[in-house]
Amino acid sequence: MKHYLQNRNENYDLFDVFDDFFKPMFYDESRDLRTDIKETDTSYELDIELPGYAKNEIKISLENGYLTVNASKQKKEENGKKYLRREISESTSRSYYVGTDVTREQIKAKFDNGMLTLSVPKSAPKQIKGGSFIEIE
Numbered sequence: 001m002k003h004y005l006q007n008r009n010e011n012y013d014l015f016d017v018f019d020d021f022f023k024p025m026f027y028d029e030s031r032d033l034r035t036d037i038k039e040t041d042t043s044y045e046l047d048i049e050l051p052g053y054a055k056n057e058i059k060i061s062l063e064n065g066y067l068t069v070n071a072s073k074q075k076k077e078e079n080g081k082k083y084l085r086r087e088i089s090e091s092t093s094r095s096y097y098v099g100t101d102v103t104r105e106q107i108k109a110k111f112d113n114g115m116l117t118l119s120v121p122k123s124a125p126k127q128i129k130g131g132s133f134i135e136i137e
Contacts, residue, residue: 046119
């Protein structure tokens, strides 16, 4: 284990060894959709990295309060080529819970230079009727 830790960066924590142990054997962190989420007064802004994808390779859906981003590349068929291994086709997906009050029409999406930006409006906070005490029977 000592050799393993020496090859990692100096900020590497011992608990990271355990996190790595429970990841799938061929887990590739670079395939995750890395996302920054900012909060404004009226919305949540999601900046999602999708380098190497084109706008037409990205699909965004909203179902049961979950906003799902799918990105998929397809292999290009080439006649007469023999491949020993092909890794060009890939797909990735990630879901974000945005609540059931948000509609598809309210979400704004923009894709520029490998960065997908989504703007999801905040729903109004729900008001609790009555006092703040629970009645005892």
